Amino acid sequence: MTTHPEPATIGQLRSAGHEPRTVKAEIRANLVAALRSGDNPFPGMVGFEDTVLPDVQRALLAGHDFVLLGERGQGKTRLMRTVAGLLDEWSPFIAGCEIHDEPLAPICQRCLRLVATDGDDVPIEWRHRDDRYTEKLATPDTSVGDLVGDVDPTKVAEGRTLGDPETIHYGLLPRAHRGIFALNELPDLAERIQVSLFNVLEERDIQVRGYAVRLPLDVLVVASANPEDYTNRGRIITPLKDRFGAEVRTHYLDDVDEEVALISQEAELVAELPSHLLEVIARLVMELRTSSAVDQRSGVSARFAIAAAEASAASALRRSALTGEDDAVARIGDLADVLPTLRGKVEFEMGEEGRELEVVGHLLRLATAATFRERVAGADLTGFTAHFEDGSTVETGDLVPASTVLGQIGATPGLAQILDRLGVGEDSVSAGQVAAAVEFVLEGLHLTRRLSKVESDGTTIYGS
Template sequence: MSDRPRTLGELRQSGYQSVSVKQELRRNLIGKLRRGETLFPGILGYDETVLPQIEHAILSQHDMLFLGLRGQGKTRMLRMLVTLLDEAIPVVVGSEIQDDPLAPLSRYARDLVAVKGDDAPVEWIGRDQRYHEKLATPDVTIADLIGEVDLVKHAEGRHLASEDVMHFGLIPRSHRGIFCMNELPDLSPKIQVGLFNVLEERDVQIRGFTVRLPLDLCLVFSANPEDYTNRGRIVTPLKDRIGSVIRTHYPLTRELGMEITAQNAWGDRDGAHVVVPGFMAEVVEETSRLARTSPHVNPASGVSVRMSVANYENMVSSAERRAILAGAATAVCRVSDLSQLAASTRGKLELLMSEEPGQEDRLLERLIQEAIKNVFDQRFTTKQFRNFVEQFEGGRTLELHDRMTPGEVLKAVDGFRGFRGQIETAARELAPELQTGETEEGLLAAVAEFVVEALHSHNRLNKTPKSGRSVYGS
């Protein structure tokens, strides 16, 4: 930015013209649309639903409220709005509210321009400096957002009737930029009322000062749908002043959810190379999807995408730990690794039932079993493994746990006539790309556990937990 104008006179000679921040967002959005650029890189599943709402709101120069449950990418998209701002804009040097040199608002900037004229110093700020964010909490005050009389400035000799004695809050300091208020309903009603003038008149008034500051900014908010209803905690006049309400949602398909999880989860480990078969990734995502529709989970709270990500990472960690303990270089995730998902799920489900000890863990176990059943049923039937099930009727048992090496799992199942051939056939159906090299044995062990647990979920086999192990029988 060293070659940009450094004084007001140079800025005028350059032909620079000021535009409002909403005109700036609109102009840059139009440019991206014409060039076919992605508006929010990394945001998946919103191309036909959410993104058009955002584009229309920006083209209409609206303030926006992003309405959605937790883990739906609201804050991430709000922060990415800065990519629609210009690379840099000029401001008066020393201004607290990013004054436009061509149209200064604050007393400081007006006096500086009046005294120095074309020699008034100008500096340039990047787009990241033009975004300010505040998490709404009950203790947020009008002084935090709008401003307050600064008693220190008053003690220095400035008169209380002067603008110079004011301390600007976050909203005036966001002048010529974007101000985001996260979780708007958590703001107390009297503070919400304080936003009326900002949204409607674009001005702020501090402690009854007659001075008005016609701010240029784009206001964006986030909220939970439950708090937005008539019984919610956003005052009606404030809702009326917000131009567009953008509804977000969870991934519409299991495949899309898996793609989002793979994008955000940490899967590349340095302890061992961990391979996640596609059917295991499906089980993790299906568990979250079932939780969202479970009658035992509070739908107003939702089940965040973060649950899928955290569960995926814990499953990978379980496989990694097994490989490290066995001195193996490669590990393949399998069903027994799902026993470690309780820790990464706790706190991510808000239950409707009474909070008895272990209730959340028991619900998760049932959800995982149902997820395995759903993924299994898409490819196989229990009749295919009738011979295997019949061998348990004579009292035979099969013991599995997450510490067993792939070789130990296969040795345990090899005692069942014909089952090895069945899992090899199933492996070709589930993950043929892993049936060679160092992952072959791990894949067969993973498929074996998957089939056995699926048969249990279909009530073809009983399962008895025993000291961290699972014992299957008739």
């Protein structure tokens, strides 16, 4: 965070050439500048470049409040938070103001009185753009007071009369003045509470318990929602939907490379996860999103893929700690082992009750086979298959170290080509990386019916 500008009073700010502008004008100017310079105005958003982001950009350029509509785990909250990056880095406000009034255009009673008495000597402070983003998770118990405001009994007890507008305790929306207010899961907000947002979105003011006070708020309102036919917990009432300028539909990623990029960006890995395993996870998620056994109205969140990657890496770290191997590298068997802990992230159709693990296991095999064909197609695998012609086997599992796996397979012709296909560098290759590649090839040979496999008590035996 860089240092804020120097002006410390309204007079100094005016002399510096500061001109007030609305938050939507501020965002519009910064977005136009980013687009013209080729900068990415929405860092971290993957796969939305040609679909969602153009609609969001149009809404922001038009100065519209908007709703992001989509299933869980489609990046709606992340997208809302990136909009804050389009605000000016520093913004001045009258010192001590609860709603961070614009120094040259105050709206609250306190600041108007202060400017009237002290003029250019009124002190100002500076607020970073991170502090100008306010996010609220809509819950059924959210009240009008939480969002808009209520009478503060403490101020009344101090001697102010009930008719004094300064007895108001401002809610989240007024406190987001000159910033962005994000409302997550809008349909969960009770319908009578949604009504309290009417004036904010249309007339840009608030009403608190009948007070004759008009507070012309300057705020960008962004909301997120799941499709109404899925949530069944509530709906966005029609008059409120009409007051939003745009409704932007998000979606899941439909490209393997984009899914891999998203997992790599979001997952916090405690061990190495080879690229071919990331690809298997990405394909597994896409299989789940098209399977008739999965409730597609619910969707399959990106959090499933992220959790699968993190859990697989954790399984490799566990093996390293228990066996004493030097490097922790995840293998295809680690992913299969962690799937039971992830089934709660997927909602299945009613007829699939009791078959959840069977369904996910089947889809994992499809994803592994597809990745095997994509990565290894055309490679010479005779060196691997020849190893089993005399009845030899290879035993692996979640507690079998890499050195044991490699000791069983021995020097295999064609292994260097496989490592190259799987993106394992020649200079810094480790035993764990080689073992992960070998186990992936063995699993691929099994799935293409060129090698048998037996699983028992946490171990897997490839071969006769």
